[in-house]
Amino acid sequence: MQGATAAVERVFREEYGRVIASLVRRFGDIDVAEEAAGEALVTALQKWPESGVPANPGAWLTVTAGNRAIDRLRRERQRDAKQQAAIVEYDDMPHEPTGPIEDDRLRLIFTCCHPALAPAARIALTLRLLGGLTVAEIARAFLVPETTMAQRITRAKKKIVAAKVPYRVPEAADLPERLGGVLMVLFLVFNEGYLASGDGDPVRAELTAEAVRLTRILRSLLPEEPEITGLLALMLLTEARREARVRNGQLVPLDEQDRGGWDRAQIAEGHGLVRECLALQRPGRYQILAAINAVHTDTTTASDTDWSQVVALYDQLTRIDPSPIVALNRAVAIAELDGPEVALALVEQLPLATYHAWHATRADLLRRLGRSTQARNAYDAAIAATQNSAERAYLSRKRGELV
């Protein structure tokens, strides 16, 4: 019985974004949609274990939830004859399981990632409404109390209603910029899973998996946008190394990873996607980052890595995004090509004193230059700047190995 419940909940979660998006379009109200979806889950938990999962569970849940929402709105508005008539009219809307529902999810993701909402709220709303994660799960993922996360989500939903954040796909002229905002949210979710910022699990596979799933959905909805393909490739090529990336609770750097532990299927898919989007000749940030990761995953040993190509790609990325973080990653590649001394000079100029990776990079370069005292201080600063247990463990080991 417990297995049956878990199966229903899994299907519910997979279909949640589809169901909610469709209900938001029909009823124009996120709260109504969520409540109705919740009631549909209760019904499914009663019926499916006996009758089996319906052939199209998404459509079943959407229709059931829609009926619940109508019942509820009828009860609430019984006294108002005019509105009653309007609801009955709504009831005649076709229950299409496919077609417009795809667009509904696209609309909803642009609403969730609207620039008028705070970035933390965008991430939370996207995971809640499209990912189907519970408020408790999202709170746990971002290490905040559940009440705090609930308030954040409630506040964002209120703003959507009161300020009338539109429920639609932006017009072509605004699409690149708004799509950039959506991709940023998905990338942040992925990164939080890949290298968790808190002191809990160092890697949160449920977040990386969710980010990959949502990016796949977005790609199926907007197949012509190479940056989505690029982001998906970047995620897959990174995710492929997940198992090899932590050993005995310690982060393992790329050059020390057991490449046999990489997920070959994900790497093959990632490489295919990189080729596909590069062929479109509309390069962008995520495509270039994916291409860099394609180079890293292209050889059987770290020493065979084509560093000149990595640097060339970072040069290209710098032209699009001249940020200090890009410059830091470029410097890491420069160290392999031109030596740690050249790289260190680049790193020292960057205004990243609060960023753990800056300290960690400095520490590594100083260590390679034999400047142990300075390296030790830099490792200390890096350890102080991160809470991730696997990264701390790795940095502590390297610090301990200094002579």
Added chain:
Amino acid sequence: MTHYLLAVHGPAEPDEFGSYGSREEMEQAFAATGAFNDKLRADGYWVFAGGLQPAATATVVDGQGETPVMTDGPYLESKEVIGGFWVIDAPDLDVALELAAAGSRACRGKVEVRPFEGLA
């Protein structure tokens, strides 16, 4: 349609040319704002707009007690205060944000967009 307040924030203590630095810049901003107002009217978004005197001219009145209490100056002491505003009627937040960006460009100040709960 929803009504939005577009509030322009500027320095609490404007100098001779408002917040604009020179007469020329002030006149350019006024002309651009006038043109933006005309466009708001022509496109049907216009409800009401106005520029405010400096915050130093404000008086706070508390009429909740038996006799009203008057206090000289603005309610909140801050470096930035509302210098003027538009009330617009727009179909959704995206349109309001787009108009706010154009208004901000015209008057050369930051604009806060806030929906009305209702208009009396």
